Amino acid sequence: MEITYDTKIKLFPLSVRQEKLHYIVENTVTNDFFEMPEVCIEAISMIQNNGLLKDIEEKLSKKFFDEDVNIIEFIKQLIELDFVSEIDGKTITRIVKMKEGTGFQWIPQKIGQILFNRYTAKIYFAMLLGSILILIFNPELVPHYKDIFIFDLMIENVLTVFLITLLLVLLHELGHVIAIRGENLNARLELGHRLFFAVLETDLTQGWKLPAERRNTLLFAGMYIDIVVIFISLLLQLFMKADSVYAGILGIVVFNTIVRLLYQLCVFMKTDFYYILENITGCYNLMENGRNFLSRWFPIIKKDETTMPFNGEEIIVKRYAYFYLAGILLTIVITAYYYVPQMIFAVNEMMVPGFAEPLTSIRFWDSVVFLLQIVLVLGLLLYSWTKKYRISS
Template sequence: MEITYRTVVSLKQLAIRKDQKHYIVEDVINGEFYEMPEVCIVAIELLNQSKPLNDVEKELLHRYPEEDIDLSDFISQLLELNLVSKINGEEVLKSIVQKEQSGYSWIPKNLGSFFFPSFSSYLYLALLFASIGLLLYNPALFPRYSDLFVFDLMLQNIVVVLIITFVLVLLHEFGHVLAVRSEGLPAKIEVGHRLFLVVLETDMSHVWKLPAEKRNKLYLAGMYFDSVVLFIGLLGQMFTSENALLVGLLKLVVLDTFIRLVYQAAVFMKTDLYYVIENRTGCYNLMENGRNFLARWLPFLRVPQTETFAGEERFVRAYSSFYLVGVVLTIAITGYYYVPQMVFAVNHIMIPGFLEPVTSLRFWDSVVFLLQILFVSGLLIYSWSKKYRFSRKKSTSDSKAYESVQ
C-alpha cells in the first residue's frame, strides 16, 4: 500500500501507560510492550483521531518545533512492529499471535500476597544479612567446590545434585511466579540459558502493566526465596553436625544456592539484578547500549545499534563497569567451583570407571555421568536454537520501540 500525506492510518488496540521517563505502549492483542517518548504518544493519539498524515505532522511540528519530525519513518516502524490495523480503511494483513494470558492463573492471588506482603522485601533482606552474619561468625560454613561430592559414587552424586538443583531452581522460579500472582498477573516458567548455563526462567512480560515502583519486588522474588534457603541451610549445619549425611546434603544446598545468588551479580547475562537496574534507572536497553559503549575498546562486543535517550549516557557508562565486573566474577566462579569439579569428576570418576569391566558398577557410574553431560549439553543447544529462531521472527516480549519520530 502506498502511503502519502493524505493517508489515514488506523492502529490496533493499544494501552498506554506513563513510565519513569517515557511511556509503555502495550499491544493488547499480542501482549507485546514497547517504550516510546512523549512525541510518539502524541502522534498515536492524533492517528487515533483518523487524521491524515499531513495534519498529524503539522500538529507535531507545532507542538514540538525543536524536534526533527519524520512521520513516514514512524509509520514504517509501527508497521514493522505490527501495530497498524488499517490504511485508508483497508485491512493490513499481519499474523496475529495472541499470547497465552492464563499462566499459573490457578494460583490464587491471596497465596501470592501471603508470601509477598508489603513488608516482604525487608523480611527477606534481613534473612540474607543473617546468612552473611553466620558465614562471618563461622567461616567453616563457607561453601567449597568439594561440597558437590556427597557420596563416593558419581551416580549417587548425580542423582542427588539433579534433584536438589531442580527443586531449588524451581523454588526460585516459583518465587517469581508467586510474586507476579500477588499482583493478579499471569506468568509461566520456560527453559532458557545464560551463556553456557542451562536455566529455568519465568516469563514476566506482563509486569509492564505495573508501575515501575512495583516491579522490583517481582524481579527480586526468586532471590528472596534463595535467601530463605541459604539461611536454613547454614543454620541447619550448625545444629546437625553429628549427622554426616544430612550435613553433606545441607552443604550441597548451600553451595547451589550461594552460586545462584552470586551469579545474579553477573548482570551482563540479564539476571534478576539486571532487570532491577534497568527498572531503577528507567533505561530499558542497558545491556545493548553498554556493550556498544565498551565496543569502542572491545569491538567483538558490538550488537545492533540501539538508541540512547538523552540523560541515559551516565547510566550506560556505569552499567558498562558492572558488565566488566560481571564477566570477571563469572570467570572467577567458574574457575573456583566448576572447573575443579569437572576436572575432579573426570580424573577420579569417569576415566577410571571406563577402565573397569562392563559388569562393574563404576563403569556404569561413568556412563551415567557422561549421559548427564550430554543431556545438559542438549538442553543448552535447544535453548540456543530456540532463542535464535525466535530472534529471527521478531523482538522478544520485553523489547521496546526505542526509535522515535525524530
C-alpha cells in the first residue's frame, strides 16, 4: 500500500514514558516496547491528533532542524512495528503474536515487596561484603578448580554438579520472578543462550512499564539471591569438617555461584549487569553500538548497519566498549583458571587411569561415559559453530 502526504493514519493505543535520554513507547495491544527520540514522540502525538502528514513534516523540520525528518518513511516504520491500526479508514489485518503467559500470578505481590526493596538491598550488599571478608580470612574456602571432584567416579561428580547448577539457576531466576511479581507484573521463563550454552532466562519485558530505577531492582534480584546463597554456604562451611561430603557439596555451591556472578560482569554477553548498565546510562542499544565502535579496530567484530547511537550517546558507547573488552578478558581468565585445569585434571587423573582398568571395572565404564560426554559436548559446539557460519553466509 502506497503512503503519500494525503494518507490518513490511525495508530493503536500507545503509552509513552520519558527516560533519561529518550522515550519508551509501549504498544498496549502487543505489549511491545521501543526506544524513540523526542522527534518521533512529537510526530506520533501529531498523528494521533489527526494532523496532515505534510504539515507534520514541516513543523518537525522547523523545530528539529538538525534532524532529517521524513514523515513518509516514519509511517512505514510504524507500520513495520505494528503501531498502525488503520490506513485511509481500512483496518490493517496482521497476525500479532500476543506476549502472554502464566505470569506466575500465584506468587503473592507482598513477597516481592518484602524481599526486594531499598532496605533489603542494603542487607544483600552487607552479605556480599561479609562473604568477601570470610574468603579473605579463610583463604581455604576460596573456590578452586578441584572443588567439583568430591567423588571417585566422574559420573557422580557430573551428576552432582548438574543438579546443583540446575537448582542454583532456578533460585536465581526465581529471584527475578518474585521481584517482578512485587510490582504486580507478569513474567515468563524462557530458554536463551550465552555464547553456545543454553541458559534459563526470565522474560522481564513487562518491567519496561516501570521507571529505570525500579527496573534495576528486577535485574539485581537474581544476583541478590546468589549473594544470599554464597553467604549462607560460606557460613556453613566454617562449621563443617573440610573433608566431609556436605562440605564438598557446599564447596560446589560456592564455586558455581561465584563463577556465575563473575560472568555477570562479562557484558559482551547480554547479562543482567549489561541491562543494568543500559538502565543506568539510558542507552538501550549499548551492545550493538559498542560493537560498531570496536569494529573500527577489530575487524573480527561484525558491524550492525541497522543501528547507530542517538545524539549524545557517543561518549557512553565508547566507555561501554572498554567494559566489553574487559568482559572478554575476564571470560578468558575464568576459562584458563578454572575450566581448562578442570578438564585436564579430569582427563589425566580420572579418565585415563579408568581405561587402564579391566572391562568389568566400574571405573572403566565411568571413563567411557565421561569420554562420550566430552564427544557430545564437542559435537554440539561444532554444530553451533557450523550453524552460525551457515546463517551468516
